[in-house]
Amino acid sequence: MKIGIFDSGLGGLFTLSAIAKVLPEYDYVYLGDTKRLPYGSRSHETIYEFLKEGVDFLFAKDCALIIVACNTASAEALRELQQNYLHKKYPGRNVLGMIVPMAEACAGYSRVGLVATSATVSSGAYEREFKKRAKKSKIFSLATPLLVPFIESGDIAHMRPVLADYLKYFNSKKIDALLLGCTHYGIVKNEFKKLLPKGVVILSQDTVVPKKTKEYLARHPEIASKLSKKGTRAFYVTDITPMLKKLANKWFGKDIQIKKVTIER
Ligand code: DGL
Numbered sequence: 001m002k003i004g005i006f007d008s009g010l011g012g013l014f015t016l017s018a019i020a021k022v023l024p025e026y027d028y029v030y031l032g033d034t035k036r037l038p039y040g041s042r043s044h045e046t047i048y049e050f051l052k053e054g055v056d057f058l059f060a061k062d063c064a065l066i067i068v069a070c071n072t073a074s075a076e077a078l079r080e081l082q083q084n085y086l087h088k089k090y091p092g093r094n095v096l097g098m099i100v101p102m103a104e105a106c107a108g109y110s111r112v113g114l115v116a117t118s119a120t121v122s123s124g125a126y127e128r129e130f131k132k133r134a135k136k137s138k139i140f141s142l143a144t145p146l147l148v149p150f151i152e153s154g155d156i157a158h159m160r161p162v163l164a165d166y167l168k169y170f171n172s173k174k175i176d177a178l179l180l181g182c183t184h185y186g187i188v189k190n191e192f193k194k195l196l197p198k199g200v201v202i203l204s205q206d207t208v209v210p211k212k213t214k215e216y217l218a219r220h221p222e223i224a225s226k227l228s229k230k231g232t233r234a235f236y237v238t239d240i241t242p243m244l245k246k247l248a249n250k251w252f253g254k255d256i257q258i259k260k261v262t263i264e265r
C-alpha cells in the first residue's frame with residue numbers, strides 16, 4: 001500500500017518532494033485539487049466536503065496513510081472527519097494533518113508568528129494545538145490570503161511588496177520564530193528570510209514534516225508494515241495548470257506523468 005499526499009494545489013508537491021527525499025523507498029500518490037483552489041477563503045462545510053472527496057480518492061488508490069499537506073483542510077476539517085467518518089469507513093488506515101507536527105516544532109520558541117490562509121487563522125486550530133504542544137509559546141496569527149494566488153501564478157515580483165506589508169504586523173511582536181502555516185509559503189521561504197530580522201527562525205513544512213513522518217512510521221508499525229517500497233510516484237490533479245506542470249517537472253523530473261481526474265460527487 002502507498003502513502004497519499006493531499007493538497008488543494010501545487011504547494012503540497014513541495015512537501016512531498018521533501019518527504020520523499022528523507023523516505024525515498026516508499027510509494028507515493030499525490031492529489032492536488034487545483035481546480036477548486038483556493039480552499040483558504042471557503043466555508044467550513046465546503047472545505048470538509050472537499051477533504052472528504054480527496055481522502056476517498058486517495059484511499060481508493062490503495063493508500064494506507066494519507067498526509068494532508070494542506071493546512072486549511074487540516075485546520076478546518078480533519079479532526080471532524082477523523083471523528084465522524086474515517087475511523088468507521090477506513091479502519092486500520094490513518095490520515096495525518098499539519099497542525100500537530102507544526103505546533104510541536106514551535107515548542108522551543110517563546111514568541112511565534114503564524115502566517116496562513118484566512119480559514120486556517122479563523123479556525124483557531126493552531127492556538128488550540130499550541131495549548132497542548134507548545135504551552136510556553138505565545139502565538140501571533142496573521143491571515144495572509146493574497147500570497148497563494150501570487151505563488152500559484154509564479155508572480156513573485158508583485159508578491160514582494162505585499163509580503164513586506166504583511167510582515168510589518170510582526171515588527172512590534174518581537175517574534176523569535178515564524179511558522180509558515182500554508183503549503184505554498186515554503187516555496188518562497190527565501191522571500192520571507194530577506195524581510196525578517198536576523199535571528200527569526202522560519203519553520204516550514206518541508207523541514208518539519210519529513211522528520212515527523214519518519215518518527216510516525218517508527219511509532220506505528222501497524223501502518224508501516226502495510227507500506228510497499230518500490231519507490232514509485234503517481235500524480236493526480238483536478239486541473240493541470242502550467243505552474244503545476246513546471247514545478248512538478250522541476251522537483252520530480254521531466255518524465256513524470258500527471259493525470260487529470262474528477263473527484264467531486
Ligand atoms: N493548501 C492551502 C493551505 O496550506 C493553501 C492554498 C489554498 O488556499 O487552497 O492552507
